[in-house]
Each structure stands twice: as structure tokens, then as C-alpha cells.
Amino acid sequence: MTTFKNVFFFMIVFSLGCSFATMGQDCQECHQKNTPFIVSDWQLSKHSQNGVDCSTCHGDSHQDAYDMAKAKIPTPETCAQCHDDQVEQFKKGKHAFAWAAMKAMPTAHWQPMALMDGMKGCGGCHKIGLKTEDEIKSLKQQGAGFGTASCDACHTRHLFSKKEAQQPQACQTCHMGFDHPQWEMYSSSKHGVRYLLKQAGILPEQAAAPTCQTCHMQQGNHEVRTAWGFLAVRLPMPEDKQWAADRATILQGLGVLDPEGQPTARLEVVKAAQVARLTQEDWQKERDKMEKTCNSCHSLNFVKAELAKADNMIKEADHLMAKALRIIAGLYQDGVLKKPENYSHPFPDLLTFHDAPTVIEQKLFLMFLKHRMRTFQGAFHANPDYALWYGWSEMQRDLTEITEMAEELRAKN
Numbered sequence: 001m002t003t004f005k006n007v008f009f010f011m012i013v014f015s016l017g018c019s020f021a022t023m024g025q026d027c028q029e030c031h032q033k034n035t036p037f038i039v040s041d042w043q044l045s046k047h048s049q050n051g052v053d054c055s056t057c058h059g060d061s062h063q064d065a066y067d068m069a070k071a072k073i074p075t076p077e078t079c080a081q082c083h084d085d086q087v088e089q090f091k092k093g094k095h096a097f098a099w100a101a102m103k104a105m106p107t108a109h110w111q112p113m114a115l116m117d118g119m120k121g122c123g124g125c126h127k128i129g130l131k132t133e134d135e136i137k138s139l140k141q142q143g144a145g146f147g148t149a150s151c152d153a154c155h156t157r158h159l160f161s162k163k164e165a166q167q168p169q170a171c172q173t174c175h176m177g178f179d180h181p182q183w184e185m186y187s188s189s190k191h192g193v194r195y196l197l198k199q200a201g202i203l204p205e206q207a208a209a210p211t212c213q214t215c216h217m218q219q220g221n222h223e224v225r226t227a228w229g230f231l232a233v234r235l236p237m238p239e240d241k242q243w244a245a246d247r248a249t250i251l252q253g254l255g256v257l258d259p260e261g262q263p264t265a266r267l268e269v270v271k272a273a274q275v276a277r278l279t280q281e282d283w284q285k286e287r288d289k290m291e292k293t294c295n296s297c298h299s300l301n302f303v304k305a306e307l308a309k310a311d312n313m314i315k316e317a318d319h320l321m322a323k324a325l326r327i328i329a330g331l332y333q334d335g336v337l338k339k340p341e342n343y344s345h346p347f348p349d350l351l352t353f354h355d356a357p358t359v360i361e362q363k364l365f366l367m368f369l370k371h372r373m374r375t376f377q378g379a380f381h382a383n384p385d386y387a388l389w390y391g392w393s394e395m396q397r398d399l400t401e402i403t404e405m406a407e408e409l410r411a412k413n
Contacts, residue, residue, distance in 0.1 A: 027054040030065070041159040052082075073140075076130065079151045089222035090150065091130065094230070094274055099129025101230075101273040106255075107352045119147045125174035128153040168195060168211040175212070179369045181390075185381035186212060208297050215293050227286035229276040232314050232376045234283050243315050246322035253325045253350040253368070310379035313387060317375040320395045324364055324402045325350075331406055336413045337361075360405040367398035 031054075032039050042048050047056075057078050062071035072078075080087040090096055102108060102122050115121025127147040131139070136148045153174075154165040164170055168186065176183035186192040194209035203209065216224050228234060233251060237244040251257040255266040270276055277283040287307070294303040328348045331337035339346055340357060348364055356362045371394035378386030 026063075038158050041157070045159050045161070047158075047160060056081075073146060073148045074152070075136070075148055076150045078149075083151075086220075086222050087151075093223040094225045095128050095153075095222075096130045096150070097273045097275075098126040099131050099135070101129070101275055102126035104269045104273050105351055106349070107355045110355060113142070118142075123147065125153075125180075128174075166211070166213055167199075168192065168213070171212045179373050181374065181386070182212070182377060182381060185374075185378050185383040185386045188385070189381055189383045191382060210293075210297070215290065218289060218293055225274070225286060226380075227277060227283050227290060228314065228376070228380075229274070231276050232317075232372070234277045236280055238315075240315070243318060246315075246318040249322040249325050250318060250350075252345075252347050253321075255345075255347075255349055255351060259345050259347060306382075307380075310376065313379040313392070314376045317372050317392065317395060320399050321368060321372055324367055324399050327402055327406050328360065328364055331360075331409060334410075334413075336406075336409050360402055360409070363398055363402055363405070367395055367402070371395045371398060 028039055042054075047053075057072070057074045059070070059072040062068060076087050076090065102116070108116060108122075111121065112118075116123045119127055128150050130150065131148060139146075139148060152160070154170045155161060156164065168183075172183040174180060187196065191210050194203060194207065195211055197203040198205065198207055198209050213220075216226070231254065233247060233254070233256075237247060248257060248261055252259060252261075254270075255264055256270055257267075258264050271278060277286065291300065291303050291307065294306075298306075325348055328337065329346065332339045332346045332348075337358065337360070340349075340352070348361065350365065350368050354362075354365055354369075356365055371391055373391075374386050375391030375395060376387075378384070378388075378391050
């Protein structure tokens with residue numbers, strides 16, 4: 001299908017002949033003076049080599065310096081003219097839901113728009129996600145309308161290099177820092193070190209060294225997702241009774257379950273944003289894919305054992321997290337701590353805690369979104385330093401501080 005569409009598309013391109021070439025030449029002459037590196041990147045690209053010029057992606061309405069607003073900003077549908085398989089895969093993966101996941105955060109609308117829609121905070125990375133026509137229209141009304149594309153987050157403009165997007169550094173911009181430190185975990189793990197040595201020419205090109213893409217985009221498949229998902233919670237509940245109780249507490253903290261353990265309306269939001277696997281089949285499908293990938297370098301017994309260890313790290317982290325949640329829920333219940341009015345039930349809301357009004361509630365948010373994340377992500381990225389010192393140990397410290405602060409609050413009450 002893709003091959004036929006490509007041939008058909010290029011037949012149209014070349015059938016336009018001189019008028020198409022003249023239009024492209026006009027664009028080059030003007031932009032060579034004003035934005036020369038846009039032109040030079042395009043000249044180096046596969047697009048240039050295959051006759052795909054400016055109007056293919058930006059349309060032909062923009063003709064001079066006074067009608068720049070008429071230039072179309074590409075969307076994934078623009079790329080699908082030639083790359084329909086990759087775009088279709090992308091739409092099924094978690095990157096496609098990045099914009100929706102950001103907007104689904106209960107207090108997202110409280111944040112400065114310069115950070116969100118302005119692409120200078122969360123929106124700077126979450127813009128990779130698909131947007132509705134109304135959202136694209138709104139972005140254009142707020143400014144120049146940039147950030148409507150998705151593919152250029154990895155295949156950066158105007159080179160759109162496949163080789164660039166295949167490097168682990170292509171993931172670094174978004175997957176590092178506060179609650180997304182996967183780059184730091186990967187690059188300092190043995191996997192990452194070996195690949196960086198390959199890039200430096202110290203290890204031979206044939207040496208085994210996985211990249212982010214090796215594990216998360218098997219065979220170039222753009223449907224990126226993981227078994228445990230971003231929040232490391234899933235259904236069905238485990239057979240282990242303590243772990244099941246701890247996970248239920250975390251799901252209550254996420255607002256997915258109410259205090260009686262029944263699903264809430266927020267469960268539909270989690271389903272829509274696909275931030276968790278909600279059936280055994282969905283989880284197992286992703287786990288099987290990862291086992292197969294790891295098995296290309298390691299024995300299957302080793303792979304299964306290492307992944308099981310990481311699962312157990314989630315179990316242990318969940319126990320600490322649930323203890324902290326129950327402590328603050330108890331403060332709400334006893335009237336020691338005032339429950340914020342926007343909370344739907346008398347339980348801490350982990351998705352709004354970056355706006356929490358007290359230090360003890362802020363500590364709970366950091367414990368969940370920073371230190372618990374580091375614990376299980378470090379384990380899955382084969383980075384014991386992150387799993388222990390930046391993750392597990394910090395969770396232990398968080399729980400100690402929350403316990404002491406709760407005792408002090410009760411003593412003052």
C-alpha cells in the first residue's frame with residue numbers, strides 16, 4: 001500500500017513539471033536569504049532527493065513575505081501522504097496520546113499557558129501527541145500555530161533524517177529530568193554505555209548494544225508502548241493480597257477507584273490516554289514483545305528473571321506508597337488536614353498534587369511522581385543506581401518525613 005501510494009504521489013509531483021520546480025525555486029531563493037539553514041537542511045534531505053519540495057508540506061498559498069500566515073503547518077496527516085504505515089502505527093502508540101494525557105491532568109488548566117500550549121513546559125514535549133482540529137485552530141489563534149506536528153519531534157525539521165531518529169539522543173530531549181529520567185538511566189546503564197562507545201568508534205559497529213528504539217520500536221514499529229505503562233499500575237489485581245490492597249490504594253489516589261473500591265469516571269480518562277494496561281491480555285502482549293527483544297542478546301531464562309525482579313520492585317515501591325497515602329487520607333478523615341475542595345473524595349489526589357497546598361501533600365506528590373518512578377523505571381532500564389539511591393531510598397526517606405509531619409500535625413490539632 002505504501003509503495004503504491006509513494007509511486008502515485010511522486011508521479012503527481014513530477015507531472016507538475018516546470019510550474020512545480022519554479023515554485024520550489026522561488027521558495028529557495030527567498031528563504032536562502034532569510035532562513036538559509038532551513039534550505040540547507042532540506043537540500044540534504046531525502047525529501048529533496050525525491051522531489052518533495054516546500055509546497056508538498058506547506059501548500060502553495062504562501063507566495064511572499066506578507067502572506068506567511070497562509071503557509072500550512074504540517075500534521076501527521078501531511079506525512080501520511082507518503083508514510084501512511086508509520087503514521088498508522090504512531091497513532092496506536094503512547095506518543096500519539098501525549099497531548100491528550102497532558103490535557104487530562106485535572107489541574108492542567110491552572111498552569112500558565114506559556115508553559116502548556118506555549119510549548120515552554122509540559123507542552124514542549126507533549127506536543128508530539130495528536131490534536132483535534134479545534135485544538136490546532138486554538139493554537140493558531142494563540143500564536144503562529146507551531147507545535148501542531150508530531151513526526152518532527154524525532155525527525156527534526158527540515159532534514160527529517162531517519163538516521164537521526166534512530167539514535168538514542170533523539171529521545172533525550174523529552175525523556176530526561178524530573179519524572180522522565182529514562183535517558184539518564186539508559187545512558188549510564190551498561191546498555192547505554194556500550195552504545196555510546198559504539199558511537200565513539202571504540203566498540204565495533206557489529207557489537208551488540210541496544211538503543212531506546214531497539215527495545216521500544218522493534219523493527220522500526222512506531223507503535224511505542226510498554227507493559228506497565230507510565231504509572232506502573234494495571235488490572236487485574238495481583239493474587240498477592242497485600243499487593244492487591246496496596247495497588248487499590250494507589251488507584252484510589254489516582255482517582256480511578258472511589259473509597260469503596262468502585263471505578264470512577266476518571267477510569268475512562270485513563271483508558272482514553274492509554275497510560276495503563278487494563279487487561280491481562282494487553283499487559284501480556286507488551287511483556288511478550290519485550291521478552292523477545294531481550295532474548296536476542298540474553299537467554300530467555302535470564303530475561304524472565306530480570307523482568308520479574310523489576311515487577312517485584314514495583315510491588316515493594318507500592319507498599320511504601322500505599323502507606324504514605326493512607327497516612328494522609330487519615331489526616332483528612334480526622335479533620336487534621338483540610339481536604340482541598342477540588343478533590344472528588346476524601347483521599348489524596350496524586351494527579352493534582354503539584355498544586356497541593358501543604359508541605360506534607362507536596363512530599364506525597366514527589367514520592368509518587370519522582371521517586372516511585374525512578375524505582376521501577378531504574379529497575380527496568382538495568383540501572384541499579386537509579387532503582388536504589390534515586391528511587392527506593394528516597395521513597396523510604398519520603399515515608400519517614402510524611403510519618404513525622406503527620407505526628408506533628410496531630411500534636412498541634
